Amino acid sequence: MSRIAYFGPQGTFTEQAARTFGEATLVPVETVPLVLAAVRAGEVDAGCVPVENSVEGAVTATMDSLAEDSPLVAVAEALLPVRFSILVREGVKHEDIKTVASHPHALAQVRDWVATNLPNAVPVATTSTASAAVHVHDGEFDAAVSAPVAVLHYPLVELATDVADVDNAVTRFLLLRRPGKPPEPTGTDRTSLFVVIAHDEPGSLAGTLSELALRGINLSRIESRPMRGRFGEYRFYLDFDGHVSEPRIADALAALHRNSREVRFLGSYPKADRTLSAAPPRSTASDYTAALDWVAKVQEGL
Numbered sequence: 001m002s003r004i005a006y007f008g009p010q011g012t013f014t015e016q017a018a019r020t021f022g023e024a025t026l027v028p029v030e031t032v033p034l035v036l037a038a039v040r041a042g043e044v045d046a047g048c049v050p051v052e053n054s055v056e057g058a059v060t061a062t063m064d065s066l067a068e069d070s071p072l073v074a075v076a077e078a079l080l081p082v083r084f085s086i087l088v089r090e091g092v093k094h095e096d097i098k099t100v101a102s103h104p105h106a107l108a109q110v111r112d113w114v115a116t117n118l119p120n121a122v123p124v125a126t127t128s129t130a131s132a133a134v135h136v137h138d139g140e141f142d143a144a145v146s147a148p149v150a151v152l153h154y155p156l157v158e159l160a161t162d163v164a165d166v167d168n169a170v171t172r173f174l175l176l177r178r179p180g181k182p183p184e185p186t187g188t189d190r191t192s193l194f195v196v197i198a199h200d201e202p203g204s205l206a207g208t209l210s211e212l213a214l215r216g217i218n219l220s221r222i223e224s225r226p227m228r229g230r231f232g233e234y235r236f237y238l239d240f241d242g243h244v245s246e247p248r249i250a251d252a253l254a255a256l257h258r259n260s261r262e263v264r265f266l267g268s269y270p271k272a273d274r275t276l277s278a279a280p281p282r283s284t285a286s287d288y289t290a291a292l293d294w295v296a297k298v299q300e301g302l
């Protein structure tokens with residue numbers, strides 16, 4: 001059976017996401033960089049990590065490791081609706097709670113609820129929502145903002161359930177592997193990559209985006225990350241509809257490669273919601289093949 005490392009410990013949202021990828025032996029690992037390191041080292045076949053949230057945005061630990069350490073590619077994604085349970089030790093009441101612990105993304109999603117319901121509590125960041133539950137059990141903190149399943153793993157009780165400041169909050173997770181042939185196209189796929197473009201050339205970002213727009217490619221996400229030691233320079237993370245095996249996507253990738261300082265391919269994989277943006281006219285695979293055939297004939301004088 002394949003082995004999937006996930007951002008643990010047991011009872012995280014990421015564990016729930018990893019379960020959606022089918023039968024596998026699940027291996028909890030304490031932080032996102034350590035999950036990705038286990039995949040790179042070949043200790044597991046794949047790793048499941050969160051990549052973005054509809055309330056709090058990018059999971060920067062994931063983004064930066066994918067951009068800077070040795071390459072990995074996404075082969076699948078999962079979307080998980082996120083609502084929280086507030087877990088405490090037996091007998092602890094609202095007024096006893098002085099510290100409320102969780103992953104920073106979870107704390108950000110219950111800020112209003114905490115301000116209203118636990119006005120005396122100070123938020124404390126932990127590596128994950130489930131590690132907050134571990135620390136509450138230890139007696140280190142008073143309350144944990146956790147995934148609903150965490151109560152099944154840790155001997156704590158629910159002070160509140162179904163907590164969320166924002167209805168319909170969703171987190172997206174990726175299943176990452178060492179580089180290899182991408183999964184077969186399904187017709188509703190997403191491609192992800194990082195580009196580093198000239199920071200000192202006017203219009204270089206517009207030029208990059210135009211390569212997608214000109215080919216009718218639907219951009220679903222753009223995110224910039226700083227280049228750490230080079231202040232004022234950024235790399236851009238792009239997600240768009242389509243699979244690298246499609247001619248218009250391959251053509252766009254070639255154009256980005258030509259126009260960018262660096263491109264890192266991060267995978268083509270099925271979209272979790274299976275939505276398809278309408279492809280514009282004259283951009284089907286056969287339109288591209290026919291156009292290339294015509295150019296080849298012109299070159300041969302036929």
Ligand SMILES: O=C(O)C(=O)Cc1ccccc1
Pocket residue numbers: 007011012013014015050053082103105106127128129130147171
């Ligand atoms: O800590 C967890 O449970 C995670 O999987 C990361 C996370 C945190 C908050 C919302 C969604 C995912």
